[in-house]
Amino acid sequence: EETEDQVCKAGDETCAPQEAVVDVDSSVNVNSIEIDNGDDDDDSYYEDGDDDDDHYEEEEEEEDSDCVDTHNLCAFWAKEGECQNNPGYMLKSCRKSCNTCNVKVPAGLGSGYGEPQKIEGKEATNLWPRLAKMDKYMSEEVIKPEYDKVRAECKNRNELCLFWAHIGECENNPNFMLINCAPACETCKNIDFNYRCPVDPDEKDVFGPGDLHKMFERIVDEYGDNVTILSKPPTEEGAEFTPWAITVDNFISDEECESLIELGGFLGYERSTDVGKMKFDGTHEAKKSSTRTSENAWCTDECFSHELTQKTLGKIEKLTGVPDANSEYLQLLKYEKGQFYRVHHDYIENDDGRPQGPRILTAFLYLNDVEKGGGTNFPDLDLTVMPKKGRLLLWPSVLNEDPSKKDFTTRHQALDVEEGRKYGANAWLHLRNFKKPHETGCT
Ligand SMILES: O=C(O)CCC(=O)C(=O)O
Numbered sequence: 001e002e003t004e005d006q007v008c009k010a011g012d013e014t015c016a017p018q019e020a021v022v023d024v025d026s027s028v029n030v031n032s033i034e035i036d037n038g039d040d041d042d043d044s045y046y047e048d049g050d051d052d053d054d055h056y057e058e059e060e061e062e063e064d065s066d067c068v069d070t071h072n073l074c075a076f077w078a079k080e081g082e083c084q085n086n087p088g089y090m091l092k093s094c095r096k097s098c099n100t101c102n103v104k105v106p107a108g109l110g111s112g113y114g115e116p117q118k119i120e121g122k123e124a125t126n127l128w129p130r131l132a133k134m135d136k137y138m139s140e141e142v143i144k145p146e147y148d149k150v151r152a153e154c155k156n157r158n159e160l161c162l163f164w165a166h167i168g169e170c171e172n173n174p175n176f177m178l179i180n181c182a183p184a185c186e187t188c189k190n191i192d193f194n195y196r197c198p199v200d201p202d203e204k205d206v207f208g209p210g211d212l213h214k215m216f217e218r219i220v221d222e223y224g225d226n227v228t229i230l231s232k233p234p235t236e237e238g239a240e241f242t243p244w245a246i247t248v249d250n251f252i253s254d255e256e257c258e259s260l261i262e263l264g265g266f267l268g269y270e271r272s273t274d275v276g277k278m279k280f281d282g283t284h285e286a287k288k289s290s291t292r293t294s295e296n297a298w299c300t301d302e303c304f305s306h307e308l309t310q311k312t313l314g315k316i317e318k319l320t321g322v323p324d325a326n327s328e329y330l331q332l333l334k335y336e337k338g339q340f341y342r343v344h345h346d347y348i349e350n351d352d353g354r355p356q357g358p359r360i361l362t363a364f365l366y367l368n369d370v371e372k373g374g375g376t377n378f379p380d381l382d383l384t385v386m387p388k389k390g391r392l393l394l395w396p397s398v399l400n401e402d403p404s405k406k407d408f409t410t411r412h413q414a415l416d417v418e419e420g421r422k423y424g425a426n427a428w429l430h431l432r433n434f435k436k437p438h439e440t441g442c443t
Pocket residue numbers: 333341346364374375376412413414415424426
């Protein structure tokens with residue numbers, strides 16, 4: 001008997017023919033496993049992505065009729081490690097002995113890497129071998145030292161990761177999947193922001209040393225009477241440093257202002273957030289903060305492509321010489337009476353060394369006249385700019401000598417709106433292309 005067991009390997013057609021049903025107390029055979037409580041033909045409720053909306057419907061806990069061994073050597077093979085070594089056959093045909101009967105993944109087969117995976121429905125039999133493959137990846141590849149940085153965070157963050165991977169989501173929805181289902185997609189390295197989002201060596205900085213001052217001087221020349229210099233660097237030796245800050249009145253038309261306000265309303269203004277803590281994947285949390293009470297909308301998609309928006313963006317591009325590709329999408333702002341944004345800096349520390357580089361300039365647009373209050377105040381410059389429809393306020397976040405370094409003197413605040421409402425828009429211009437890395441979740 002002993003010798004017979006050893007020759008007869010699991011999956012060997014000669015001893016485990018497909019129709020073999022040996023020593024089990026039901027009429028189930030291998031083929032029936034393909035149709036596992038297939039009461040729902042529609043897989044569309046398995047959704048992943050940015051929305052938290054989990055459409056997975058809990059199925060009734062029911063007796064799993066396929067939870068059987070279909071060969072009398074199943075228990076023996078399982079003891080020999082065949083569930084791991086030969087999952088293609090074993091996880092289909094020896095489910096009882098391989099302990100794959102529970103809806104949840106048994107320990108050692110994936111539950112160590114985040115959420116235990118839900119394996120059921122008509123795709124279940126295809127998922128078992130996938131699970132074994134993932135297990136192998138995690139236990140043989142990810143244990144290598146080169147994964148030290150990412151191992152702890154390489155987890156399936158949803159119980160449907162394996163299923164999604166199976167239906168091709170690692171390829172079709174990579175921004176979400178490669179990070180949130182990294183074991184299932186076998187992409188643990190992608191957890192590391194710098195691995196996932198390397199700085200493109202061909203991407204040039206738009207400003208080198210000295211270019212910032214040159215830009216402001218050119219604007220003053222070209223825009224003439226509409227420009228007001230609010231602050232500029234001293235020319236005398238030894239004088240205390242002051243940065244550039246200018247306004248350009250009538251920078252955009254009433255029509256452009258009204259269009260942006262309307263588009264913001266159409267997109268829906270939502271409570272503004274601050275850049276919060278860094279998350280496991282190197283991106284930042286959006287933090288609701290008591291020091292910023294305005295609402296905003298991001299001018300993407302139809303708002304971005306709107307003719308009048310494009311006209312505005314073209315003007316900013318022409319003014320600064322910074323291509324629109326380097327700009328974040330306009331952030332449309334709405335302040336009700338009593339709302340504000342307390343002192344802060346627009347420079348985001350971690351952006352230096354990232355594909356888009358730091359924010360170098362803020363081009364702020366005032367979209368309406370405010371009855372009272374709502375000025376933009378620079379405490380270090382003893383300067384307050386009042387809102388005026390069509391007015392642009394431009395200031396740097398970085399230093400002329402090194403446009404990757406923060407200029408601390410341009411911290412600022414949006415003072416309380418005291419009467420009426422304030423509408424505005426931020427254009428944050430980066431040292432390098434912003435829109436390209438933004439598409440792949442790399443900003
Ligand atoms: O509303 C303002 O005047 C300035 C807003 C601002 O500084 C910001 O949104 O970063």
